């Protein structure tokens with residue numbers, strides 16, 4: 001009898017506890033229910049959207065996450081690439097951090113490359129990875145107008161509302177590519193040497209090989225070089241990737257054996273294609289400080305450079321050290337971004353309290369509201385596209 005009673009008691013308490021769980025679960029599911037995503041509209045009657053490719057190596061997961069939040073907007077698309085030297089654990093951690101942001105998990109517009117590429121410094125594996133990213137973004141999403149290449153050491157100097165607002169009045173065929181055919185010292189040191197990137201065919205990471213022989217500068221096409229940091233139109237990328245014309249492929253084969261091909265590939269394709277050579281704007285829209293003569297990389301920017309950056313009217317700046325205090329300044333003064341939160345825009349409707357993320361609730365995501373940095377950026381763009389400067393933009 002005693003045993004039976006005990007058995008009843010156990011059964012009863014188990015039933016009670018499970019009921020409690022069901023109740024608690026339904027309460028928590030109700031209170032944390034995500035707002036339904038507002039409908040995203042694309043096309044010429046709406047502000048333009050951007051497809052961002054952000055890449056980095058081992059240990060860059062946190063920086064990539066921070067940069068993603070700084071350039072996040074529900075209408076854009078993002079493809080993040082942690083190269084093969086980063087561990088799968090770091091990749092999984094990045095995915096976890098992304099999914100914990102309510103807007104990102106609701107709009108599902110951020111992807112992380114699951115099978116990463118091996119990237120060799122200065123070799124062709126990086127241009128291969130960029131082309132792959134562009135191909136994925138073209139294939140998955142039809143709404144975006146421009147492809148933006150960023151690295152983990154970059155940061156924006158304006159909000160996405162600013163960028164989209166200013167680009168609303170720009171022809172969506174334009175390609176922002178800093179370029180020149182005046183090769184200078186690069187002709188003998190970058191264009192004529194023949195290199196092979198082992199990242200393309202060896203599983204371990206090694207340096208690029210350099211052949212002892214040099215080759216003549218091409219004369220079947222004109223070589224252009226410039227900044228690796230490009231903003232490309234959708235139509236130009238379709239031309240590069242879908243491949244009905246042989247030019248993009250021929251140049252890719254040639255640039256496979258050039259040092260730092262990302263400083264010449266898109267530049268040479270766009271300027272040798274009659275249907276695209278009138279679409280270039282000669283700028284990379286980045287703020288960088290170089291040594292004279294330039295070293296391989298620009299200076300690391302810090303607090304002393306803040307005013308210069310803000311006044312520059314550039315869209316992005318590079319490069320920054322991990323968690324440099326100046327990034328905190330940009331977050332606070334330009335992006336109004338809280339720790340581990342997306343940079344707010346007109347789409348965020350949550351109340352601004354320190355304990356509430358304003359972007360955990362949203363309204364119409366198709367409306368953008370420019371802030372003070374948009375004025376400076378607009379001036380930069382107007383200046384670049386001014387009649388008196390058009391010649392500067394031509395491929396020559």
Ligand SMILES: *[C@@H]1O[C@H](CO)[C@@H](O)[C@H](O)[C@H]1NC(C)=O
Pocket residue numbers: 171173174274275278279
């Ligand atoms: C460039 O030239 C083509 C004709 O070759 C023309 O259709 C196109 O509108 C021009 N684009 C710009 C941005 O001027």
Ligand SMILES: *[C@@H]1O[C@H](CO)[C@@H](O)[C@H](O)[C@H]1NC(C)=O
Pocket residue numbers: 299300301302303304305
């Ligand atoms: C910022 O960097 C420059 C060199 O690039 C250096 O001279 C300056 O002292 C740095 N400023 C701070 C606040 O660290």
